[in-house]
Amino acid sequence: MKLGIIITTDRHLDHVVGITQAASAKGHDVSIFAMDSGTRLLAYPEFTQLCTADNVVMSLCQHSASDQGVNTEGISKEIVLGSQFNNAMMNNEADKVISL
Amino acid sequence: MKILYIFNDGPDEKATKLIEEQKNDNKVETVDLTNKETSYDELVDKIEQCDKVISW
Amino acid sequence: MSKKIAVIIKDRQDEAIRMSIGLTLMDDSVDVFLLDRDLVKTKDNELNIETLDEMDIKTYSNIEGCTESAYIPTATMARELLSYDHILPY
Numbered sequence: 341m342k343l344g345i346i347i348t349t350d351r352h353l354d355h356v357v358g359i360t361q362a363a364s365a366k367g368h369d370v371s372i373f374a375m376d377s378g379t380r381l382l383a384y385p386e387f388t389q390l391c392t393a394d395n396v397v398m399s400l401c402q403h404s405a406s407d408q409g410v411n412t413e414g415i416s417k418e419i420v421l422g423s424q425f426n427n428a429m430m431n432n433e434a435d436k437v438i439s440l
Numbered sequence: 441m442k443i444l445y446i447f448n449d450g451p452d453e454k455a456t457k458l459i460e461e462q463k464n465d466n467k468v469e470t471v472d473l474t475n476k477e478t479s480y481d482e483l484v485d486k487i488e489q490c491d492k493v494i495s496w
Numbered sequence: 497m498s499k500k501i502a503v504i505i506k507d508r509q510d511e512a513i514r515m516s517i518g519l520t521l522m523d524d525s526v527d528v529f530l531l532d533r534d535l536v537k538t539k540d541n542e543l544n545i546e547t548l549d550e551m552d553i554k555t556y557s558n559i560e561g562c563t564e565s566a567y568i569p570t571a572t573m574a575r576e577l578l579s580y581d582h583i584l585p586y
Contacts, residue, residue: 341488348511348586352448355473355480362480368488376511424518432499432522436487437582438495440448441578454506454531455585461574494583496506 342369344434347378352440364393371430375401391418399426441466444490450474455496499524502580512586528555534562
């Protein structure tokens with residue numbers, strides 16, 4: 341399964357990490373897109389480190405990050421500083437999409 | 441059709457209105473993420489096995 | 497393969513609309529559903545609401561007489577949502 345996760349709030353870090361790790365361990369491909377206040381999760385290493393798994397890709401809406409005052413300097417190159425286009429790609433490719 | 445609702449912040453009145461209609465012709469399952477005993481392993485399996493997932 | 501995507505506006509209307517417009521960028525079909533509410537036009541979202549029309553994103557509400565969206569009963573909305581590949585409450 342290709343699982344898409346749209347993160348629109350910063351309230352569910354534990355679930356983001358738990359679901360991503362569980363899906364990744366089962367061999368599913370996971371794509372994460374953060375926007376709105378979800379971009380605030382960039383401040384948490386537990387979140388940013390998810391991109392180190394081979395079958396997890398991460399991107400975020402840079403416009404949202406800017407709006408939310410999120411510092412994107414120095415974040416892993418594996419995390420794409422993108423736009424709503426990245427969300428569109430994720431939804432187009434994913435078998436299932438959840439939002440957290 | 442198997443429909444999975446994931447409640448991120450507990451059960452929701454508006455979602456319940458949709459569920460009441462949908463469960464007439466479908467199998468609807470709900471998972472409440474505010475329940476600390478939720479197994480992420482089991483949740484991923486449910487997401488994979490359902491026809492539609494709606495995280496509310 | 498193109499997808500059908502439903503966005504359900506819960507509370508954060510402006511971001512939900514911005515996301516809905518963005519979701520069309522891969523030529524997927526996107527529609528917006530409003531449960532117990534209508535779109536509220538403001539100076540900040542006026543352009544995005546006009547863009548919904550331009551991108552052929554239809555908006556539906558279960559409230560009769562809404563000015564910005566077409567009416568469908570709750571039961572129809574509940575059934576119709578299941579025809580979409582992804583259903584994204586926001």
